[in-house]
Amino acid sequence: MADFKHLELKIIEPTFDSPLIDLVVELEHLRRKTLSGSTHPEIFFQLKNIFHTLESIGSARIEGNNTTISEFIETKIENRPIANENIQEIRNIELAMQYVDEYVKERGVTLDLIKDIHSKIVDKLSPPPKGEGDSTPGTYRDCKVYIKGAKHIPPETNFQVKEYMENLIDFVNNDDPPKYDLLKVALAHHRFMWIHPFSNGNGRTGRLFTYAMLLKQGFNVNIGRILNPTAVFCFDRNLYNTNLSLADSGNYKDVEKWCTYVLEGLKNEIDKIDNLSDYSYLKDKILVPAIKYSLEMKYINRQESKILNKAIELQSFQNSDIQEIFPKKLSPAISRMIRELKQKNMLQSEKNNSRKYYINFANNFLIRGIIKMLAKESFIPLKE
Structure with missing residues (x-):
């Protein structure tokens, strides 16, 4: 069995001819772009909520939840009580996204936010093997975990998990030049998954952590923008896992490929969804x-x-x-x-x-x- 190996968390410096440079420039343009804002605020708010729902279903789908869009939508149309844990799981992610919207606006991205997200996404769910909950909501694990299909072994002790999470949040909030903001989103997403801080629910929590970072970086709904970052990850789950595992090596080229994958997906998604503000x-x-x-x-x-x-x-x-x-x-x-x-x-x-x-x-x-x-x-x- 392989052992845990330390990996330094640091910003990469793409070379001038790297496709990453073009992506960073294009995303920076999108971040500063003034949207037409011609859509009525209440209509926009309804759209935002629909995309929150789609984001929530997508995030749960990555974890093996097979609830269809139509099944979940019907429960909302008919205002049915939550019938099973699959529906509860999606509803939890919806509520957690709403919480992130408000929290980041007031307090930014913190360790408390990450713990709160985890508590909310596992609420009322049975712990494994019966469900997708966690017996210690909002608390870092104190046991070893293994990531299915990955060679990487996450940090093994509770002390290590705490230390790496503190290092991660310092990295996210460090006052680096703005040109690194989007690279930091990609690197921090990988680092969170690499740490795997909770006994269960790391994928769902990590994707909402990424959503929070994008809000922090200025891709926010207050300027009439809708965010759907999970679309990047759920469109092709195998491609996501392949690129994520690639970055576990710490090798510059592998990390660069991971960052390119994330930023390319975000750019395509933001380009597309920005049309809805017109x-x-x-x-x-x-x-x-x-x-x-x-x-x-x-x-x-x-x-x-x-x-x-x-x-x-x-x-x-x-x-x-x-x-x-x-x-x-x-x-x-x-x-x-x-x-x-x-x-x-x-x-x-x-x-x-x-x-x-x-x-x-x-x-x-x-x-x-x-x-x-x-x-x-x-x-x-x-x-x-």
Whole structure:
């Protein structure tokens, strides 16, 4: 049996002709890019939550959870109680992502955050071999662990784990020049997996740790950006594991390949998802086709589809806007149609003006069409 071998954590310096240099420059441009922000904040918030859900399903899928997108979405549409641990696992990751959003904004990336993430992702789950929980939530392991399919042996003692985790968080928060920020994200993700600090749940915790680092580096939702880093890792699990294991050698070329793999995936994902901040793209490619699909599937009737299409066209509308498409109907009839769509949770009133409305596609039958169109436009790397 192999023994644990120390590996120094340090920033690599790519040569001028390395593809990593181009990726760092391009990602730096994306980080500083001002997004159009033409999408209504409430519509954007719904999209963000959908991507949090997809991120959560993807992260659980890597660990062998076979719950499909449609199965999980149906539990939300119908507001069913959590029926099994597979659903609980995905819900835990969703809640942990929401926690990370708030925590990083206030306190940055800390060891306490990592422990809190772990506690949340294993909550109410049975420890192995029955489930994907951990008998010591939020606590570093005090036993040896082995990584399936990897030659690397993680640090063996609780003292070593603590020491390496403290070193990792110092590395993440060290005041290095900004040009190293994205390299540090890739290196820190590998280091976390290399340490494997918990008895179980390291993969899910590590991916949320990566999400937290990206928020810290300025790829945040406050500027109208959606992040879906797990898409990089769950699109091809074997490729992810191969590249991750490669970096275990500590060899410069192997570490460079790992960093290139991560940054290339992030760039492609951010490029793609940034399109959703452009409302004309979102409207034409996702929202309008989703309403058409919902009508075809008889989730809504033709009258409802006309109102929802007007809501999409204007983003925020009032009673008089609907009278334009139903000129023969009186105002009370229009109000009744709007009220019925609100009762179905397909329209919501503006917070500051209860007489203005916007489309709501979260947690109702419309989300089926949204998910279908996101998949059609290659925003979803998961196969059903």
